[in-house]
Amino acid sequence: MKDTTVDILKRNSLSVTDSRRSILDLFLQQNASALRHSDIEHHLGAMDRVTIYRTLQAFCEKGIIHSIPGSDGAARYALCKGGCEHGHHHDDHVHFVCTQCGSTQCLDDVHVPFVRMPDGFEANKSEMVVSGTCKGCRKRMN
Amino acid sequence: MKDTTVDILKRNSLSVTDSRRSILDLFLQQNASALRHSDIEHHLGAMDRVTIYRTLQAFCEKGIIHSIPGSDGAARYALCKGGCEHGHHHDDHVHFVCTQCGSTQCLDDVHVPFVRMPDGFEANKSEMVVSGTCKGCRKRMN
DNA sequence: CAACATTTGCAATAATGTTGCAAATGTAGG
DNA sequence: CCTACATTTGCAACATTATTGCAAATGTTG
Numbered sequence: 001m002k003d004t005t006v007d008i009l010k011r012n013s014l015s016v017t018d019s020r021r022s023i024l025d026l027f028l029q030q031n032a033s034a035l036r037h038s039d040i041e042h043h044l045g046a047m048d049r050v051t052i053y054r055t056l057q058a059f060c061e062k063g064i065i066h067s068i069p070g071s072d073g074a075a076r077y078a079l080c081k082g083g084c085e086h087g088h089h090h091d092d093h094v095h096f097v098c099t100q101c102g103s104t105q106c107l108d109d110v111h112v113p114f115v116r117m118p119d120g121f122e123a124n125k126s127e128m129v130v131s132g133t134c135k136g137c138r139k140r141m142n
Numbered sequence: 143m144k145d146t147t148v149d150i151l152k153r154n155s156l157s158v159t160d161s162r163r164s165i166l167d168l169f170l171q172q173n174a175s176a177l178r179h180s181d182i183e184h185h186l187g188a189m190d191r192v193t194i195y196r197t198l199q200a201f202c203e204k205g206i207i208h209s210i211p212g213s214d215g216a217a218r219y220a221l222c223k224g225g226c227e228h229g230h231h232h233d234d235h236v237h238f239v240c241t242q243c244g245s246t247q248c249l250d251d252v253h254v255p256f257v258r259m260p261d262g263f264e265a266n267k268s269e270m271v272v273s274g275t276c277k278g279c280r281k282r283m284n
Numbered sequence: 285c286a287a288c289a290t291t292t293g294c295a296a297t298a299a300t301g302t303t304g305c306a307a308a309t310g311t312a313g314g
Numbered sequence: 315c316c317t318a319c320a321t322t323t324g325c326a327a328c329a330t331t332a333t334t335g336c337a338a339a340t341g342t343t344g
Contacts (some may be wrong), residue, residue: 015310015321037300048324053301055322069271071211073331074300094257099266107263113255115236115270120277121249124241128257128270129211135262157290157341179331190293195332197291215300216331 012062019047023055027065027079034068034078034095034104066091068104069127076104092126098134105134154204161189165197169207169221176210176220176237176246208233210246211269218246234268240276247276 005024009016022044027035040052056077059065068076080091094110097103112128133141147166151158164186169177182194198219201207210218222233236252239245254270275283 017310017322019323049300050302050325051323067213069211069213071209071217071269073215073217075213075215096259096263107260109260110257112270113257115252115255115272117238117272117274118249118251118277120280121238121272122275122280123272124274126270126272127213128254128268130257130259130263130265130268132259132266133264135260138262138264159291159341161292191331192294192333193292 008064012064014058014062019051020055020058022047023052024059024064027077030079032078032081032106032108034076034106036074036076038074068095068106069129070097070104078104078106081106081108094128094130096134097129097131098137099131100133100137103134103136150206154206156200156204161193162197162200164189165194166201166206169219172221174220174248174250176218176248178216178218180216210237210248211271212239212246220246220248223248223250236270236272238276239271239273240279241273242275242279245276245278 005021005028006016008024009020014020023040026040026043037049037052037056040056041047041049044052056065056075060067060077063080065077066080068078070076091106092111094107094112096105096107098105107130112126115123115126117123147163147170148158150166151162156162165182168182168185179191179194179198182198183189183191186194198207198217202209202219205222207219208222210220212218233248234253236249236254238247238249240247249272254268257265257268259265
């Protein structure tokens with residue numbers, strides 16, 4: 001049985017509203033590719049900016065989406081795959097930023113390798129972002 | 143022979159101005175620890191915000207400092223060590239963000255491990271940020 | 285020291301993010 | 315289906331981060 005947006009919202013004890021359905025729909029349409037706040041704003045022009053911020057925050061807290069670090073000063077978010085939806089995240093995968101098209105993608109099958117910390121440091125979470133040319137752009141270049 | 147701020151600026155063909163010397167001094171005083179724009183602003187209250195942005199950009203282009211990715215929407219910068227200062231960066235080290243004190247540090251001796259990309263993706267650069275409790279904060283907790 | 289190039293500070297503007305509050309919408313019980 | 319209650323939305327205001335153009339100030343070179 002396929003998860004509908006309503007299922008996902010209910011399962012995470014979020015009330016089902018038009019805004020949340022639209023935003024979740026948008027994420028489901030992406031293919032492992034991340035969205036910035038402004039992307040969502042452009043797609044759903046009618047929706048208030050603040051609502052988008054609050055929805056993204058709620059989805060993050062519930063583990064429906066995860067945030068992706070980036071140096072460009074704009075937060076990005078992507079759907080969590082698999083067992084992320086019960087409070088504990090499994091988003092230990094590598095993220096890829098394409099310098100050609102600017103897209104950010106989840107490499108769900110590539111997990112962040114372990115690195116040993118220097119004495120005294122205690123690691124909790126590791127994030128890894130690889131940049132380069134993505135599959136789509138390399139095809140386009142041939 | 144020890145590098146003075148003036149040496150570093152001249153070597154990178156940057157004209158020697160008070161602003162650049164002050165900012166570079168600040169970085170040299172840090173110990174592998176990163177600064178945000180706002181940190182610099184607070185330390186050097188008299189300096190215009192725009193000058194700080196432009197100086198950070200110039201230092202980045204020359205490879206004197208490097209930027210560090212972070213999810214909190216504020217760029218961070220730290221001095222480049224070693225052979226970074228001739229246009230090509232060697233900042234392939236892991237960065238550590240302490241969730242206690244909020245500081246960001248360069249782990250100069252821990253380099254970012256190689257990961258194999260899925261077919262079609264071409265990697266250029268890898269960044270890794272580990273978060274947890276830093277040395278200083280763990281000492282303070284005992 | 286003079287002529288020229290570069291940098292600085294200011295003003296204006298844009299993008300991103302947060303908060304409080306009243307109106308609108310969603311949920312649950314009868 | 316309707317009412318009462320809880321939650322969410324939209325708006326306004328505001329804070330922070332960042333960018334650009336331009337004239338005045340500063341640095342560099344001969």
